[in-house]
Amino acid sequence: MTINEIQDELISDFELFDEQLDKTQYIIDLGKKLPPIDEKYKTDEYLIHGCQSKVWLAAEFRDGRLYFLGDGEPTAQIAKGLISILIKILSGQKPEDIANADLYIMERVGMGALVTSRRSGGLAAMIQKMKGFGTVYSQLEV
């Protein structure tokens, strides 16, 4: 599926909930399902800078596509939920598509404020980091 197809599918899941708190609960629940990553990735090297909580992200490049591995510290459940959504959408996509992705889903699930407010959210940093991987690997391909 393309990035936008995955986003649209997720958005329709979220639209089952009217209340913002229920949407956020869904984000939290998605985070709980995020498979654990190898401890070797939980180092400063993989830390996303700009998050109030600790979130780690690693990328693997195979057959022209980028695969993401991520996790957050156990107490930071919203951050974990958000990285799990980003991984669902972006992992397995082509680097240039990742670099150019328009992640309109965040606005739709009520997390838009976390993208734009640099101080409060690590979300902007997570997106930037993933897109950064996309940019780097799309340039490698050429």
Added chain:
Amino acid sequence: MSHSLDIQAIRNDFPILNELVNGKPLVYFDNAATTQKPRLVLDALSGYYEHYNANIHRGIHFLAEKATSAFEQSRHRLQAFLNAAHAEEIIFTYGTTDGINLVASSYGRTFLKAGDEIIISTMEHHSNIVPWQMLCEEKGCVLKVIPINDEGEILMDEYEKLLTERTKFVSVVHVSNSLGTINPVKEIIAKAHAVGAKVLLDGAQASSHLTIDVQDLDCDFYSLSLHKIYGPTGMGILYGKRDLLNAMPPYRGGGEMIKEVTFEKTTYNELPYKFEAGTPNIADVVAAKFALDYVDTLGKPNIAAYENELLKYATEAVSEIPGLKIIGRAKEKVSVLSFVIDGIHHQDIGVLLDQQGIAVRTGHHCTQPLMNRFNITGTSRASFAVYNTTEEIDKLIVGLHKVQKMLG
């Protein structure tokens, strides 16, 4: 102590309190970051721009006269607010941070030299740390830090041990923004003066809760921001003793701060203008007077008594939240309630309360060294102002239970 305030009437003075956030009535508990503004202040701002906007101290026309007069009235109002001996001891700044930088830069660079010691405390805001670090780096001064106890109180005996003839400056926060602690500043000042050191108080938080008398305190400098006292953003004042301010060189150069300029030599204007280069923030200075009038109409002791009731109510109420720990349990404190909850990141608390219409502050509150002292990365902080109510605190408690349920 009981208050005699009509809180509902006060709430009606603040238009923003009618806002809905995420479809819910706003509960604003981020007053330590900035307070909301009463209608009176908003009207003063638009009134200035609608009726007498002009540059000050320069024109002879009617509007310029009127604006200048309103501007200088604010200075006198602030003089009274702090009980300063002279109006020219009130320097208009952009805020607390700006005032501290002025002193570190002008006083510090002129009167401090290599090996001199500057004392601050563990609970300082970054704005009362970094300017001194910059000065230390430039001049080779040494920064010393007063430790605190687990309750969040300054250890006075440790402070005394730090004081020597090398101590030239002490700069401490009057009231901590992260903990709410009211520091024993009068004693701190007297002890510093005994070794010949000058003292600056960071009054960003104290000025909205406590009655401040700079002559009684005998502080050398006092820096505050009006936006934390129901006034406009982007303006504050630095109080300084006249003799000290006179001895200090200007901090910024430009218009207004000069007496005469030639390419060979410029002579500087007198106090307070020497420190007010350029067109100042006239509108906000003018409106500041109305904020202080508002505070005085309610009466600071009334405000303090009511806020203390709110603090007591909230402190008891949060004790029913499992795993919640209050950070900052000083005997003397203002209406700031900082806390952590086992197993929950403060950012999640902030986001989930926000979605319930409740605004608290989460994070390190610009006091990272203080957070390190408590071995935490941040807290959630509810800080109360005169327009808050116990019903709102009840909503906070319900909100926190909901947060725990969602994350459990």
